[in-house]
Amino acid sequence: MKMNNIIEISDLTVSFKGEGYLLTAVDNLSLSVIHGETLAIIGESGSGKSVLGLAILRLLPDTAAISGSIIFQTQDILTLSEGMMEKIRGGKIAWIPQNPKLGFNPSMKIWKQVSEPIVLHTDSSWSEAKKQAIRLLRQYSIVPPEKWAEEYPVAYSGGMLQRAMLAMGTSTIPSVLIADEPTKGIDAINKKDVIEMFNTQKERGITQIIITHDLDFASEVADRIAVMYCGQIVELTSVERFFTTPLHPYSVGLVNSLPQRGLSPIPGTSPAMHEKQAGCRFKSRCSLCSRVCSEEIPLFPVGYDNVRCIQYHNRNWAW
Numbered sequence: 001m002k003m004n005n006i007i008e009i010s011d012l013t014v015s016f017k018g019e020g021y022l023l024t025a026v027d028n029l030s031l032s033v034i035h036g037e038t039l040a041i042i043g044e045s046g047s048g049k050s051v052l053g054l055a056i057l058r059l060l061p062d063t064a065a066i067s068g069s070i071i072f073q074t075q076d077i078l079t080l081s082e083g084m085m086e087k088i089r090g091g092k093i094a095w096i097p098q099n100p101k102l103g104f105n106p107s108m109k110i111w112k113q114v115s116e117p118i119v120l121h122t123d124s125s126w127s128e129a130k131k132q133a134i135r136l137l138r139q140y141s142i143v144p145p146e147k148w149a150e151e152y153p154v155a156y157s158g159g160m161l162q163r164a165m166l167a168m169g170t171s172t173i174p175s176v177l178i179a180d181e182p183t184k185g186i187d188a189i190n191k192k193d194v195i196e197m198f199n200t201q202k203e204r205g206i207t208q209i210i211i212t213h214d215l216d217f218a219s220e221v222a223d224r225i226a227v228m229y230c231g232q233i234v235e236l237t238s239v240e241r242f243f244t245t246p247l248h249p250y251s252v253g254l255v256n257s258l259p260q261r262g263l264s265p266i267p268g269t270s271p272a273m274h275e276k277q278a279g280c281r282f283k284s285r286c287s288l289c290s291r292v293c294s295e296e297i298p299l300f301p302v303g304y305d306n307v308r309c310i311q312y313h314n315r316n317w318a319w
């Protein structure tokens with residue numbers, strides 16, 4: 001484990017057995033998360049982003065077959081006991097689920113839910129934790145917090161629930177926060193707040209992994225971007241390089257489909273996840289594809305240009 005890494009994922013594979021097929025949602029994926037960074041994981045629907053996040057928290061159902069390793073600080077998360085995992089979950093690694101409604105218990109007051117991780121993971125009493133919860137709600141613009149603390153989730157709007165979820169997720173100052181689609185269903189005005197919150201969390205030293213479809217949001221909060229396609233990372237790069245010089249043809253397609261770049265969509269659709277692919281997975285949609293792309297599996301070199309593309313690495317033209 002390199003000193004400045006907080007999480008090192010090696011050869012992680014997650015698959016689900018269907019009737020007569022095996023769906024590999026995350027395919028031999030390796031990724032290091034650097035202490036204190038905000039890493040955005042982007043890629044289209046079904047590419048394995050949430051499964052990756054859930055694997056780190058060990059929240060996948062028993063039907064998932066998992067191999068590889070996920071080293072967090074010094075321990076392999078995949079080999080820890082459930083008891084150890086409960087201490088990590090919500091304490092050292094917080095998870096903000098995709099749908100904040102599902103993250104709250106509908107029959108418990110908000111203050112109690114925001115306080116719960118504090119009581120479980122520190123030696124605060126419930127009354128101290130409640131005070132802390134009210135401070136957090138205020139910090140996340142839920143005002144007046146004393147009133148909203150006494151409400152049940154049903155009284156909250158979607159944006160407020162999302163903010164309350166962030167207050168709850170960061171109440172014990174986790175080392176790592178993993179958020180799944182934090183801007184989903186949030187309007188432009190509230191999105192500014194969400195951006196500010198993630199940037200505040202970054203200043204508090206929290207390492208963040210943000211799963212998102214929202215490239216504008218990623219550009220505002222992320223330090224690095226990991227682009228996923230069909231269960232694999234196809235490019236890992238800094239946020240600046242991603243938006244100025246994307247290298248993988250899929251990344252180029254994503255950047256060109258932004259409104260400010262003329263909204264040109266990537267042709268075609270991604271292959272079905274349960275179909276075994278020969279060669280490059282992006283080949284059917286790629287304008288640079290040649291025979292070699294159907295025959296060879298592009299590797300993911302770890303170095304300056306983390307790009308999973310044979311054409312890129314064989315380039316003899318200006319890329």
Ligand SMILES: Nc1ncnc2c1ncn2[C@@H]1O[C@H](COP(=O)(O)OP(=O)(O)OP(=O)(O)O)[C@@H](O)[C@H]1O
Binds near residue numbers: 048273
């Ligand atoms: N519990 C499960 N059982 C079977 N298949 C699953 C399960 N969870 C996810 N999958 C499959 O794994 C693949 C990856 O799913 P995942 O939810 O990680 O995609 P995603 O990138 O998060 O997509 P989205 O952007 O739509 O949230 C999909 O094909 C999905 O159908």
Ligand code: NI
Binds near residue numbers: 049050051
């Ligand atoms: Ni998802």
